[in-house]
Amino acid sequence: MTSESLDSIFQRAIHNTPLFKAHQALQSDYVPDHLPFRNQQITAVGEVLAPILHQSRPSNLLIYGKTGTGKTVVTRHVTNRLDNTCKKQHVRSSFVYCNTRLSGTEYRTLAELANGVGLKIPFTGLALSEVLTRIQEHIKENALHLIFILDEIDSLVRTFGDDLLYGLTTSSEKVTPGFISLIGISNDLQFKEDLGARVLSRLSEEELVFPPYSAEELRSILTDRACVALLPNSYTSAAINLCAALSGSEHGDARRAVDLLRVAGEIAEREGVGQLEEKHVRIALQKIDQDRISEALRTLPLHAKLVLLSSIHSSRNQQSKSSSGLVYDNYADLCKKTGLEPLTQRRVSGLLTELDTLGLVTATVINYGRYGRTKRINSQVSLETASKVFSDDQAIRHLVV
DNA sequence: CGTCCACAGGAATGACGGGCGG
DNA sequence: CCGCCCGTCATTCCTGTGGACG
Numbered sequence: 059m060t061s062e063s064l065d066s067i068f069q070r071a072i073h074n075t076p077l078f079k080a081h082q083a084l085q086s087d088y089v090p091d092h093l094p095f096r097n098q099q100i101t102a103v104g105e106v107l108a109p110i111l112h113q114s115r116p117s118n119l120l121i122y123g124k125t126g127t128g129k130t131v132v133t134r135h136v137t138n139r140l141d142n143t144c145k146k147q148h149v150r151s152s153f154v155y156c157n158t159r160l161s162g163t164e165y166r167t168l169a170e171l172a173n174g175v176g177l178k179i180p181f182t183g184l185a186l187s188e189v190l191t192r193i194q195e196h197i198k199e200n201a202l203h204l205i206f207i208l209d210e211i212d213s214l215v216r217t218f219g220d221d222l223l224y225g226l227t228t229s230s231e232k233v234t235p236g237f238i239s240l241i242g243i244s245n246d247l248q249f250k251e252d253l254g255a256r257v258l259s260r261l262s263e264e265e266l267v268f269p270p271y272s273a274e275e276l277r278s279i280l281t282d283r284a285c286v287a288l289l290p291n292s293y294t295s296a297a298i299n300l301c302a303a304l305s306g307s308e309h310g311d312a313r314r315a316v317d318l319l320r321v322a323g324e325i326a327e328r329e330g331v332g333q334l335e336e337k338h339v340r341i342a343l344q345k346i347d348q349d350r351i352s353e354a355l356r357t358l359p360l361h362a363k364l365v366l367l368s369s370i371h372s373s374r375n376q377q378s379k380s381s382s383g384l385v386y387d388n389y390a391d392l393c394k395k396t397g398l399e400p401l402t403q404r405r406v407s408g409l410l411t412e413l414d415t416l417g418l419v420t421a422t423v424i425n426y427g428r429y430g431r432t433k434r435i436n437s438q439v440s441l442e443t444a445s446k447v448f449s450d451d452q453a454i455r456h457l458v459v
Numbered sequence: 460c461g462t463c464c465a466c467a468g469g470a471a472t473g474a475c476g477g478g479c480g481g
Numbered sequence: 482c483c484g485c486c487c488g489t490c491a492t493t494c495c496t497g498t499g500g501a502c503g
Contacts, residue, residue: 163488163489164488165487165488165489180477180478180479181477182476182477182478182487182488182489183476183477183478183479183486183487183488184477184478184479184486184487184488185479185486185487185488186487186488188478188479188486188487381465381466382465382466382467383465383466401491401492402491402492402493403466404467404468404491404492404493404494405490405491405492407466407467407468408468408491411467411468423466423467424499425465425498425499425500425501426464426465426499426500426501427463427464427499427500427501427502428462428463428464428500428501428502428503429464429465429500429501429502430463430464430465430466431464431465431466431467431497431498431499431500432465432466432467433466433467
């Protein structure tokens with residue numbers, strides 16, 4: 059990009075009519091003061107947690123609901139308020155939030171919890187049980203009244219099993235005079251089935267289900283948010299409606315709707331047309347999907363990138379016949395060109411299932427009878443997208459330019 | 460109706476980077 | 482400093498398997 063075009067970008071930005079007055083109100087981590095259509099859930103969470111005000115241990119709580127049904131935001135809203143009340147009343151309490159999917163492993167989840175209670179834990183080297191014991195001791199010594207919020211708990215259990223949860227649920231007895239209550243948040247309604255009975259009964263002392271928002275409710279939520287975040291008269295109600303409709307069509311996913319509105323707003327602002335319209339929403343829809351994929355690609359480990367690249371190539375050449383064997387040969391080839399030692403077939407098979415769970419590839423096990431059993435691989439990512447992202451990677455850019 | 464393909468995917472094991480307590 | 486244990490990622494070795502072919 060030349061400096062001239064940079065200048066013109068800045069110039070345009072100066073003269074553009076801004077659309078946002080409070081951009082943060084459309085960020086995904088924003089917790090609004092007012093959460094419409096969730097009064098029932100707010101009350102329920104509040105009632106479960108309220109005992110902490112009398113110094114007694116609240117029940118563990120398990121919250122279910124699909125993505126974007128307000129689970130996280132309601133929990134944060136209630137705990138924030140409760141935290142304030144506790145401070146005002148001089149009641150001891152601490153709240154620690156952790157997204158277990160983002161932490162990635164059991165160890166890092168525990169480390170984050172430890173951090174939340176003011177305990178320093180090295181980023182590796184300790185046994186899990188050792189970390190847990192330290193946390194317990196710390197809580198005991200300081201008689202902490204603690205509420206752990208474990209978000210996206212389903213992904214933790216799916217990859218690592220319920221051992222960690224077992225450890226945490228059984229901790230509460232070992233930390234008197236302190237106590238621990240757990241709030242588990244799951245996007246997966248089937249999640250309970252992955253859970254052993256010993257954990258399930260303890261974790262779900264209370265349960266709460268969040269229903270999806272209806273299209274009408276989404277529309278109302280978006281209108282409220284737009285009112286806070288955007289300048290008056292900078293958007294059409296048709297654009298809002300479209301955001302709601304697009305996100306509501308599958309299941310009422312409010313987070314997606316809000317993201318959509320924000321990105322659409324950014325696009326409209328950049329265009330400098332002074333008003334957010336339906337066409338910006340449509341562009342935003344594509345951009346969001348694109349960004350999601352690019353981000354996933356960028357953060358892939360090196361060999362996973364190579365495997366993905368091979369999948370793209372072989373699903374191009376072989377159409378639907380692409381098998382894991384072909385992908386592997388292809389991959390081994392790429393490794394040779396790059397001067398890398400190829401991983402084993404077993405490992406690549408594992409990487410393929412990982413790519414599948416990321417949604418970058420579809421891997422279905424299929425039987426060709428006499429001709430064996432394999433995974434049929436279809437790349438969900440276009441060569442163009444992959445090339446664009448991978449050309450930033452020193453190690454493999456020569457494969458895509 | 461048994462065979463046998465081309466892998467899937469579980470289990471055990473090892474290399475590595477790192478912290479622990481002594 | 483040492484010897485030990487840990488989590489993580491990969492390897493090696495293994496058993497399992499649905500169904501077209503003969």
